[in-house]
Every structure is written in structure tokens, then in C-alpha cells.
Amino acid sequence: MPVIDVASLLPLLIAIPLIGAIFSVLLSTKYAQVLIGLLSALALVLVIGLILVNLPSVDTEFTTPLRYVLAGWEAPLGIALSLDGFSALLLSLTVFLVTVLTFYSAFYFAASPARVRFWPLWWLLVAGINALFLSADIFNVYVTLEIIGLAAVALVALSGNKAGLTAALRYLLVGLLGSLCYLLAVALLYHVYGTLDFAQLAAKAESNPLSWAALALITVGLVLKTALVPLHFWLPHAHGSAPAPVSAILSALVVKASFYLLVRFWMEILAPAVTNEALMLLGILGGTAILWGCVQALRAKRLKLMVAYSTVAQIGYLFLLFPLLMSTEEASASQLAAQQQSALAAVSYFIVAHACAKAAMFIAAGNIIHSLGHDDIAKLQGMAKYMPLSLFTFAIAGGSLIGLPPSAGFIAKWLLLNVAIDTHQWWWVVIILTGGLLAALAIFRVLDQAFIKPEQASDHVAPDNWQKVPVAMPVSGLALALCTMALGFNADLIIDLIAIEGGE
């Protein structure tokens, strides 16, 4: 039995980063901000730890999501927070990554004046992400989406150069347009069903033209924010020109936030309006994204751009979820549910795997830029000698992205392949494996350069223009990378968490 009421802890996940943000605005000295950051991270870890420990396990009968009614007003009048396995997983992931990245940022921004602005924005972004994962209200989700979008844009703009600002502007406009599409859908849904609550909508939703229209608007808006091919154009530059910790969190969590919403709408809230053809369409886009992203990553000349394109590809994998949800005629309802559950588990694992690996990669790339002053792939010769830890991080994380065992990426791919084969959609198997191979080419292109003997390399990396990075920076990246490996060893924990059923 739960010792404490877990649900009452949920608002803390939003309040703590908000408080962190407020104090970061008020106290702008370097150490104060770092201290506040670390304290907030610690508090978040404590809270999410308490929640996870007390979460009813999948074996017990408590499989309804946790629910916290804010302000005491039940839906449809008020707003509720809710937590099921999927969102708990994403929240834990968020807290974990934020903790590591906070630690990393403390060093990354140590000498930069941008830190004054960075820390409050950072915590506001975190608050937005947490709020989105917890939200059970479609309008509230719009506000959280905007928080995330605006904070992310502000963070991208921190780089201050023209490329960064342009990328930020493009990102902002895309985000605003996406949000507006979403908001229009909210208007339509409210018009039809008279409620904004996830669960109530899910109960009322039926298949009618307005539902279709709403779903289409939501999907277009969120796909734009998630950067699924062909709406991915903004991502590489935004992710590629932001400061390293920002790139990391953008790739690892922010795109996942809108994907999370998509999953919520397609699997739960507007499930009746979903058709097989639509699912397949999303899948095809996902498949295209995998191949296109990988090819672009292969062609990228800058390291961070390559990593960003790899995100485009990885997002493609996430969208393979949708065709795998398709029902077939012979499958019974329970079979379908099991199939959907395993597909979701696979994709969740993908999210976790990609988040850790991509964050680690961006950290590694950040370290490289930090010490070299550039990230031109062609000029990375001999890196292995000078930055072994960062390179090692890059390699492990790369292994996970390729899907090599033992890594979370492998498990994710394994699960996804399993579902694909189970549902007789073998063409995804081909695409997934091809994607893995292309990713391998891209990653090993970098490693190849790094292993070239410095003596034979051109003199770009003469050790005198080499800036040593504080050891904590590569170490935090390595920690994430090792995490992806560790996650490759016991998948049960995460899969069990997913299995805690969301609301019907």
C-alpha cells in the first residue's frame, strides 16, 4: 500500500522548477544560480523517486492513472493532473536528463555571460515539459506547449549569432503555427464534446467529421513541432546551433513532448476517429524520415548538424508506432490491445534510448566545440588521442543510435522489430535495419576521422590551440552514455512501467 498519497506530489514536479526559475531570476550570481539549479534538480529527483517507489505496480489491481485535481474543481470545470505509466516514464526520463544536464551546464556556462538568462529559462522549460507530461486537459496542454516552445526558442537564441537567431526565429514561427493549429482543434473539440479533459473526451469521442478535422489539425500541428519529415526543415539548424545542453534537451525531450501528445490523441483521446489508412500514412512518413534523416546525417559536414539530422531519423522510428497499432480483421480486441501495448512499449523504449544517447552525443559534441572551437567533421583527426572520454561517449551513444547491443537502442529496435514481425509488416524490418546501417555509416565516419593518427592529420589540431575542458563535462556525457548501455541490460523495469494502463 502506498505510504503517502502519491498524487499529491504531482504538482511539485511543476512547482519546483518554477521556484527554481524565480530564484534564478532574483539571484543572478554565478554560484547562486548553480546552487539553485542543483538544489532544484535534487528536489525533482527526490519527488520523482518518491512517486516511482509508491507507484502501484502493474501486478496489483490499481491500474488506473493517478489523478490530481487542481484547485479542487473536477473536470470539466477544472483542470486535473494525471499520471500513467507512459507519462511516468517520460517524467522520470525528464528528471534524470535534466539533472545530468544541469550538472553539465554548471560547467558549460561557467564562463559565459549567457548563464544569467540560461538558468531561469532552463527551469521554465523544465516546468513546461513536466507540466505537459502531467496535464490531462487539452487547453492546458496548449499553454504548456507554448511554454516549452517559447522557452526553447529563447534558449536557442542564447547563442546570439546570426545563424542561431535565424534558426530560433524559424523555430518560433513553426512552433506558433503548430500551436495555433492545435488550438483550433481544441476549439472544435470543445465545441463538439463540451469538455477539455482527456478522460472525458476519450469517453465521449466518436468518429465524425469534426473529430477527423480536429485530429488532422492536431496531427499537423504536432507533427510540425515534432519535426517529422517532411516538416522537419527547422530542426537541424535549431538543434545544431543551440548551446550544447540546450541542443541536448531539445533533441532528447522537447520533440518527444509533442510526440507524447500525438500518442495520447491517437491512442486514447480520439482513438475512435483513427483509421488504418491514416496510421499507415504516418508510418510511411516515419519510414521516409528514417532514411532521409540518415542520408542527410551522412552528408552533414558539421558534427552537431549530423547529430541533429540523426534526430530527424530517430523521430522517424517513433512514428513507426502508428502503423503497428493497426488492427487486423482476425485479431480479437484483447490481442489488439496487447499488440498496441507492446508497440507502445517499444516506442517508449526508443524514446528513452534516444533521449539518453542523443543527450550524450550533444554533450560530446559540445565538449569538442568547447575545446576545438569548431565541429567540422573533416578536421577532427586524432581526436581519439586528445579527447578520449568525449569520443568514447560519442561512440557508445552512437552504438545505441545504430542499435548495436548491448544498449537501450538495441532493445528498442529489438522490440520494434518484434512487433513489426508479429503484425506481418515486414517492410518496416527492412527499413529499420537499413536505417541502422546508414546510421552506422554516419557515426563511424566521425570515429574514422578521430582514429587517424595526429601526425598524419593536417595541423588543425595542434595541441596548442587545444583547450582542456573540465573533466566533469565529459564525465556527465559518459554517464549518460553508460546509462544507455545499462538500459540495454534490463528492459523489464521500463516495460513494466509502460504497462501501467492509461485511462480509457
Next chain:
Amino acid sequence: MMWQSTLPLLILLSALVSGVAIFFVSDNKPILRKTLNFFGAGSCVGLILVMISGVYQGQVFETRLPLLPNMDLVLHADALSLLFVALSGFLWLLTTIYAIGYLEQSPNRSRFFGFFSLCVFATIGVALAGNLITFLIFYELLTLTTYPLVVHKGNKASLAAGRKYLIYTMLGGASLLAGVVWLKALAGSLDFTATGILASMPHLDPFHLKVIFALIIIGLGVKAALIPLHGWLPSAMAAPAPVSALLHAVAVVKAGAFGIVRVVYDVYGVEFAQELGLTIILAVMASVTIVYGSTRAVFQDDLKRRLAYSTVSQVSYIALGTAIAGPIATIGGIAHLVHQGLMKITMFFCAGSIAETLGVTKVSQMNGAGKRMPLTMLAFSLAVLGMIGIPPAAGFISKWYLGTGALEAGFYWVLGVLIISSLLNATYFLPILYAAWFKPQQGAWPKEKPKGRLETHWMLMLPPVVTALLALSAGLFADAQFSPLNWVKLIAAREYGSEFVSILAASSQQIPAMWLALGAPLLCALLLVRKQMQQVAHWFLPLSAGIALLAYAISGQGSNTTPWLFFGSVLTLNDTTSTFFLLAVSLWLLAAVFAVNFVKADERKVRFCLFFLLAMCGNFGLVLAQDISGFISFFTLMSLASYGLVVHFDTDEAHQAGKSYMQWAVLGELLLFTGLAGLAFGSIDPSLAGNPEQTYPAWVIGFLLAGFGVKAGLFGLHVWLPMAHPVAPVAASALLSGVMVKAGLLGWLKFIPFGEVAFATYGSVLVVLGLFAAFFGVLVGVTQDNPKALLAYSTMSQMGILIAAVGVGLKYPELWSLLLPAIVLYAVHHGLAKAALFLFAGMNSTLTWHKYRWVCWLAAALPAAALAGLPLTSGAVAKIALKDVVERDLLMGTVLPLTATGTTWLMMRFLQLIAQKQPKKVTGQPDVLQLGAYGTLLILVTVLSYLISQANGTWANHLTAASFWSSAWPVLLGLGIYFITRALPAGDINVAYTEAGSLVRLGAETLSQGLKLLKDEIENTSWQLPQRVVCRQARVVGLAMAAVRSLMTPGVLFALLLCMLLLAMIAAR
């Protein structure tokens, strides 16, 4: 118990932890790093030993960690995994030592050793994996951890190699992953079980299973370097030597091969796989790879690349063994996993040492390397001989089981593959040995390091020596309790649910002294390593022969049964072997005494002593050995060691003769291998017991006849004999013609079931060939002007008579009991007389003719007369004994007396040559030892034939006038012919062979020139795509032509013979 579930994990961790720790050690702290390294490797080996003892006691070790729903990460120690784990762990230790020595000054050592340990970690994981997904995980991990090692040097070549390696392995990995996931979806959890898991699931769609199998095999085939997935392996040679060693011997290629074994046996189940028709495809693939890899190896000049292609070929033996469904082939395949590992790692160690110490990387630079780095090259040679499959080395064991297994499964063509591969192995390996040992050094070494007290750093020397010795003992003590073979038998027993106990369970030693006879020469050979001993080496020869004689004297008849030696060794002294042994031991002793002073002064003393002693040991052993493996081992030892005696003088002629000798010897070995494998299979299969017709199929007999026929000088296969016998030092020639040539005869006597089955066709062929040789030898012999060459032809002629006699025995089994003593008697008579003649020919130039003219004439004429069969001589006794028996056969009975005519003619000619060559003036003292030895031999020639048991009574009835006349008239006739004819030009059938060979060569060259022209033509044209295709085709054809060219005459002959025998085999069925 806890430790049973943690031990596999601990073993893994021992490699992982040390690997990870090493990364953090700075390059400036070698001591710490070395300590860590050795600690890791040492504790790993220790833990493995603990586990082996545990498994031996029947404990189950399994670590199970949850990985996925319904899918655990399982580490399981069964017999098969232990085999691989033990191999990896142990070789890791050795390679670590080696790598420390090798990379002493190079940069990034911590990185290197870190990844190195991780690589071993992955390999151990592959070995211990208890289900397919665990296997997959470690398999992929292996790819990753190996990549940094391949590109370690950081130069262009290694980076290109790394890229190639990755592309291949990643593609393979993807295919494997697809296969595994699919299989998982169909069949659920994929835990390895001894008899396969899919067989028990009847509802699976066979088509799916076939596709999955293909996917998985493609995935595994990349690492196992199956054609056409092998491309990465030769380029990966850009890596440092320890990496190549590990890649080729243990980690990577073996992981692939091991995986194939796992999938076929423990996932599909071999019977089920066979039902699906999958094994045959795999077998064909493996066979093609074997032949292709060997063929490519022939053309590589870069030593490591040659070794790499050899690996491509050799690793497929494992796959082949797996694909041939059957317990025996399984044993062969899996045993090869260990054997090939030991041998190949030795080779790479040595190649690395040579490159590091001398800067030699090409085969063409290796001339004389044996002298500079004897121990290293010795280790290399042992490995090479094993790889070719020379018994009793480890490679032979694998091939033997593979061959027998193939017969068991009815895959006759596999034998052909094995033989072609062995032939190619010999083609590309033996020249290396030849260059290293027998060619003089040419100029300075490319990059020689200063020579210290040892030939190279001890860390570079120790590992190959250890592995070479292990490879040797793995073959030598194949049936010992803890040998790899025995362990593999256990695995096969579990796989097939049957038992394989050694045929000989109990050890019994009735004639223990005979071990002394075998041990003495070997021990003396070993003592030669010491410098002080080399001073007195010439005394070792008579000493060890004397010990053997002594041992013989105190032993009665009986057997030594030693189960742990070879496949269970049986040494027997019975009527026949006793007589042969007496012949052998007396001739070796006398020849040794005769040679003492010659050897003492010789510049290649040690080499001569070594080969002499080894040949002696082989000869004694083969006489005594009663079991197949023992016989063939000693037989081979003698054959190979004789090579050193043949080429002793290092003249062009000697090398030419040596080459021919070696080619034919290898050919003989291969024929024998086939025949004996058939024989062994016949005697193993219980369903055939008691039915000699089936136990001894005609083709087996054919191969045995041909195989031993090479040694016995059977006409058509005799070519080497007249070349090799004369060029050797006198004592050696005497032994070659006197006893060693009888080894073939002895082989027939031991392994062909005379008296039980009739093989009329073979019998007739033998009679015709034998009698033809008897006259042919005479006809060619009389044209020679070198007395030793003449004697060699005489040997051929005399052996012809013996062969014809054997042929009669084949035709008329009922005569055998009478024929056997006659043959033995004749053999003894010929051995003694021929040896005496050779010795005399050698002594000729030192004799003081002018003083003791008549004594000298008598000494020369006595053995000559005996050979001619002059009445009252041993020759007459032997001939009459033979004649009495063979009269049944019309041809033999008629022609046999006439042979004496020829022999007389030949002997007269010999005496004439001797007389021509008598020295006008002799300086110095005559050699007392030589005279003594010769004198003793003369006495033996005169009396021994009357004393041995086989002569009982024959000479009594020969003292009649009729028989007197019957043996006298041919001699007189011969004398007549001698006086009619005089000097004829020298020549032999070998000339014809050489001619034919050069014709073939000419044809091939013309063709390849034509192709080259064509290629040039095409290259000059402008079309892009088709040009490449045509070029490739032209290259392939060119290669084929070159292959034909390189095979030379024996090869062509061999192929013809093989075809004929196979035809015979098919016809007989």
C-alpha cells in the same frame, strides 16, 4: 548454490573490469597496466579452470538476468561453450604476453589493451551465451570492440580495413538481427538446448525457417568469412600482429563459426536442419570457401595475407563439420575450432615476430629465416604441418574426423574437398618452410633488430612456442582424457545422445622396452638443442639405434596398448613385425655406424642428425604400430624426415629430387588419408561388422594400394624414387632403399585384409604393374652411369617383384598364409642386400683396391650375387620361396624367373661401374667404422635369410638339383645379356612426365597470355561497366590457369588418379 550462478558472470567481468580499468591508466605507467592485464587474464583463466572442474563434476553454471519480457540474458556453461571459453581465455593470456612484447614502444597502448580486453570480454560472452539473443548481443559487441583494434595503427590502410570490416560486419549484423527477431517471433524464447529447439515445434512454416536460416547464416558467415562474405578478412591484416592473431585464431572468425555451430545444433537441431535441406547448402558453401580460400592463398606473397586466406579456408572446416550431419563430423568440426585456433595463432605470432625482428613481411623474403630464428620458425613449422593435416598434428585429427564423418553421412565428395584443400595447403605452406629452412639467406634482412642472447624478445618467442607445442600435443595425445578431442566427443555425445568411448579402454604394456626403441631417437633429437650436445651428435645415431636393438633383444612378442596416445596406440611385435623390426634395426644401426665419420666432418651435421633420428623413430614406430593413426603418424614422420636426408647436400639436383620426393610424399599422404578414413569408417560402423565385403569397399582398397604404392615405388607412382635415392648421403640412400621403401609394403600388409577378401582386378593390376616395373627398372637401370642411380632402379625393379607378389595375394586369398612369409623373406633379403650395395658404392672411393683387390671384389659381388639370386645365396632362397607360392598365377609364375635374368644383368652392370670408378690412388686411412659396418652387413646378408622364422624349411627343399637349375639359368641368361649389351644412354619416365608438365604449362601460359591480351584490349576500349565485368572474368580465368600451372605434374596425375579411383568407387557400389 550462489557461486554456480555467478561464476559465468565473474568470468565475463574479469575481462571487462580489467579492460575498463586499463583505459584509465596513462601510457606512462606500463607496470600498472601490465599488472592489470595479467591480473585480468590470469584470473579469467583461473576462473575458467574452476568452472571446467565444476562442469566435469556435473555441476550446472548458469547466470540469468532479466533482459526483456520473456527474454533473459543467459550465460550458460555447457561443454561446447566451455571449450570456446577455455580457448579464448587461455589464448588471451598468451596473446597478452605477446602483445606486450610486440607493442613495447608504440603509442596509445592503454587504448589498445583496453579494447583488447573488451574484445576478449565479448568473445567470452559469445561463448557463454545461453540463448540466441545473448549471443547476438555479445556478437555485435565483438564487432564494436574489434573496430578500434583494426584501425589502431591509424594509417590509411588500417582505416580502409576498418571501414571494410565495419561495412561487412554491420550488414551481417543487420541480417542476423532480422533473422533472430523473426525466429523469436515464431518460436519464442531461444534458449540453446542440446538437440535443438525448433524440431519440437511442428507447426512452424518450413519456408520461414529456411529464410531465417539464410539470414542468420549470412550474419554469422560474415565473421566466419564464408564466401562471398570474406572480403574484410584479408584487408584486416593491416592491424597489428597480436590483433590479427586474436582475430583469426579466436575472437572474430571463431565467433562466427561458433555461432553457426550453435544455430545448427542448438537452435535448429541438426536432424531438423537436415530435414529442411539446410545443411547441404551450408556444406556446399563451406566447401566452396575451403577451396577458394586455399586457392587464393597460393597467390599471396604477403605472409599475413597468405595466412588470412588460409584462415578463410580453414574456418570453414568448422562449418563443414557442422553441416555434415553426423556425430563424427561434428567432432571433427568442433575440434577444429580449437585446433585451428592453436595453429593459426601460432602462425600469426610467428609472422608478427618475424616482421618485428627482421622486418620480413613477404614470403619471398623469408629465405634462411630458420637459421636466424630457429625456435620461432620451428613453432611455425609445427603449426604449418598441422594445418596441412600431417599426422599426428592437431589439424590431422580434425580432418580425419571430418573425413570419416563425411563417409558416415554419405557425403563422399567432402573427402575430395578435404584432399584438394590439403593439397593446396601444402602448396602454399610448404614453400615457406622450404625457403626458411633450406634456402640460404639472400642479403641483409629488411629491418633487423640487434640480436640479443635470444633470437628475439622472449615475450614474442614464448607464446608461439607454447601454442605450437599445444597444437602438437592436441594431436599427439588426441585421445587423452583432457584433450580437446575428448571434450568434443563429450559434446557430440550430448548432441546426438550417444556415447563415444575410446575403442581401447585399458592400457597394457607387454613390451615396454619397445618404448625405449622409439624414445631413444626422439630423446637424442631433443638433446640436439643444446650446443654441447651438438658436438657429439654423430654418436647419437648409432647410440639410439643400438638402444633400439637392445630393446628388441629383450622383448618377446606382445603388444603395448596406450589409449591416450593418438587415437589409442597399439604397438605390436608378432612374426611379421618382429622380422621387419630386426631388419630395420640392424640396417639403421649399421648405417649409423657407417655414417659416424661422415657426419662428424659434415657442415650440416646437426640437421642431418636431426632428420636421421626422426626418420629412425618414424621407421621403428611404423613397423611396430598396429593401429591406423599410429601407423600413419610414424609413417609421416619418416617420410618428412627423409626429405631432410634427401636434400642434405643442398645441390640443385638434391633440391630437385627433394621437391619431387615431397610432392609425391604429400600426394601419397592424401591418398592414404582417404583410404584410411574409409577403412576407419568401415571398422567403426557397427552395422558393417563381420562383413568384410562392406567393411573394405573396393575404393578403400584402391586408395590404400595407391597411397602406400607411392612409398613402395609402384609403377606410375615411382617417379620420385630413382631421383631421391641416389642424391642422399650413402647411409641415407642405403636406408631409403633398404628399409624405408618397405614401409609401403608394410602398410599393405597391415591394413589390407589379405586372405579374407579377393580383389581380383586390383591383384591383376598389381601383378602387371609390378612385373612391368621389374623389367622397366632393369632396362632403365642399365643405362645409368651413376652406380647409386643404378641401385635405385634396381630397388624399383625388386619392389616390382614384391608388388607383384602382393598382387597375387590379392587375387588368391587362400594362398596368403603361404605367401606372407615368402614376401617377408624377400623383403628382408632385398633390404640387406640393397643396403650393402649402396654402402659399398659409397665406400668405393675410399677402398684400397690395389692392395686388397680380391677382397674388394668379393665384398662387392656377394650382395650383388645375392640380389641376382645366384644359387645358395639368400636371394635364391627368397626367390624360390616366392616362386613356389605364386606359381598358381600364370603370369607371375612364368615371368618371375625371368626377373632374375634382368637383375643379373643389372648387377653385372653395377660391378662394371664400380670397377670403372675405382680410385687410382687413395689418400688417408680407410674408415674402420665403415669397414666394420660393411663387414657385419655382409655377414647378415649371408646368414640372416636362413635364420629368420619365415625362412623355415624353404632352404632345405631348395638344395635340390632342380631348384638349383631353376635359379641358375636365369642368372646365366642375364650374364649373357650383359656381355652382349653395353653402354646405353641415361633416361627415365620422369623425363616424359616433365615434358608433359611443361606442355601443360606452356598451354596454360599461352592461354593466360591470350587472356591478358584480351584484357588489355578491353581496357583500352571506352565502355565502363561491361569492361569491369569482362576484366573480372578474365582475371578469374587467369587465376584458374595459374592454379593449373602451379599444380604441376604430380597434381595433374593426381587429379587423373583421383578421378579414376572415384570412378572405381562408384562402379564398385
Next chain:
Amino acid sequence: MTQALLYGVFGIALFGIGLFGVLAIAHVVKKILAINICGVGVFMVFIANASSGAAPDFVPHAMVLTGIVVAVAGTAMALSLVVRINALEKPEEGA
């Protein structure tokens, strides 16, 4: 067709006009304006919904207020970025 419905349809039309503007016009400030037009369209749909029943529904009102604030925030941020980019571009043009 009720009045509310008419508003709703026109709201959608406004949204469409804005959308077209965002997609078709290259000038950034005009793009930002187009997005604002989009937003206004969406708000109109909300309001139209709110007044479609017998009694007015206040929840959409509140939502529109929140939406306006958010829209203002977004617009402000976009404009500030435009200003900063412009400031960075100016020296280049002058040079």
C-alpha cells in the same frame, strides 16, 4: 445558419487566410502578422462556440484571454528576434 455559426465559419476563413499568409509570404514581419491573423481566426471560433448556446459559455472567454496573452508573448518574442537579427545584419550592409 445562426449568427454564431457564421462567426465560426468566418473564424475558420480568417485562420485560412492567415495560414496562406504564413505559407506563402516570405517577409518575416508579414509572416508574423499572418500568424496573428491565424490566431484571431482561432479566437473567433472559440467565441462563436461560446455564444452558440442559449446562455453564454464563459470558459471559452477565459481561454481566449489566455490565448491572447500567449499570442502577444509569441509575437513579441518573434519581433524581438527580428530586431536582433536586423541589428546583426545592419553592420554587414553598411560595410
Next chain:
Amino acid sequence: MFNNMTLSDSAQQEADLPGSVLLIIGMVVVAACLFLAMSLVQFQSTDQPLVTLVVSNLEQSGVENPVTAVLLNFRSYDTLLEVAVLLIVALAVMPFSLQDTRLPFIKVSEPVERSLVLEAFLRWLLPAIIVTSGYLLWTGAVLPGGAFQAGALLAGAGILLLLAGHHSFNFNAPTARLLLVVGLAMFLLVGAGVVLSSGIALAYPVAMAGMLILVIEVAATITIAAVLVLLFCALQIEPLGPQPNRVEKEKHS
């Protein structure tokens, strides 16, 4: 779509899409809107449960204006996040510099160019604006009005002050930063504080609801006003501060 963004007017023609593409975009947009409109027209909404819910719970909300009740009580969480959005924008546009943190919030200086009419007008307009905004805030409980309206008005006062030229604002000053976060901080404080009495975050006790909402609104008004002034400052392309050179230049032209 967003790759060919441009800022300059002259480049507009080049950067615009070709006509055929525009036609396709237009057709797609029209089709989508038609579909939306059609489905909207076809669908007749029947029940609006929230209408009655809002009215029936209005009494317990502490305010009489239903919109304010929704904004600050029923859906106060949305508003909380909305304030956070404002903070983000403020942070994003704020001209940060580490040196200015020690300077005061309001700096008084001689204007370069005095506008006597504006100054005189301001003297009595500013107090009026402040009072009016106070009224708007207060009346928000009953009639349309509230924090945003009041804040906007107040910001207008600030901007007027700025335009007059005597004063300039330094948003890096501690006071300014306090003003920027006070709305969010107060909201959080109250939201968390009520947990002590009601046990639920943001759930005001009925008795104190009106007062608490007012407190939040006051703080929010200040923040909104501060943010809007900040936005104004940040978006000025020609800074209004004392930059004599430029002003002189303008004079000459």
C-alpha cells in the same frame, strides 16, 4: 516554407514562391478550410455542460465575474502558466548585462528633447491612469476587467513616462527583476499556501477566495505591466535613451 524567410522589402519579390506553388498552397488551404467549415456547419452542438457548471459554482469562487472566476479559480492553473509564459518572453527579450545589475531600476536624467505638452499632460494623466487601473483590477471581480487589463493600462503609463524622456528603466536592476517575477511568485505562494487549509494546491478556502484572488491579481498586474514595458523597451529599433549623436543627426536631416 520557412527556409526562404527575409527581412528586407526589396528581397520580397525574389523570395516569394512561384505562382503555381502559391496556387497549390491556396487550393490546399481553401480545401482544408472548406472541410472545416462544412463539418462545423453540419454539426449542431447540443449540450454545454460547462455553462451551468460555471454559474452554479460561481458563488464558491469568491468573485462574481464568471470570466474572472474561470481564469483565477476554476482554471487558475492555466493562468499560472500564462504568467510563466510572460516571464519567459521577458527573459527572452531582456537586454541582459552583468554590469547593470547594480544600477537602480529607474534612472532620471535630462531629456535630450523636451516635449513640454507631454510633460504637462503626464503630470495629471499618470495618477489618473494608475487609479483607473486600480479600478479595473478591483472591478474585475464583478464586471469585465482584471489583471491583464489593469496591467496593460499601467504599462501604458510606464511607456508614456518613458516617452517623456526624463526616465529610463534598467531591467537588470534587482527591483526590476523582482517586479518581473512577483506575479508568478505570488501565484505560486498562494497556490501552495492554500494547501495548508484546503489540502489541495490552488484551492482557495471559500471565505478567503476573493481576497486571495485580489492579492494574486495585484501581483500579476505589476508583473504584466513590467513585462509590457520591457517588451516596449526591447522592441525599440532606435533606442530612446540619451544618445545625443544620433539625435543630432536627425536634427540635421
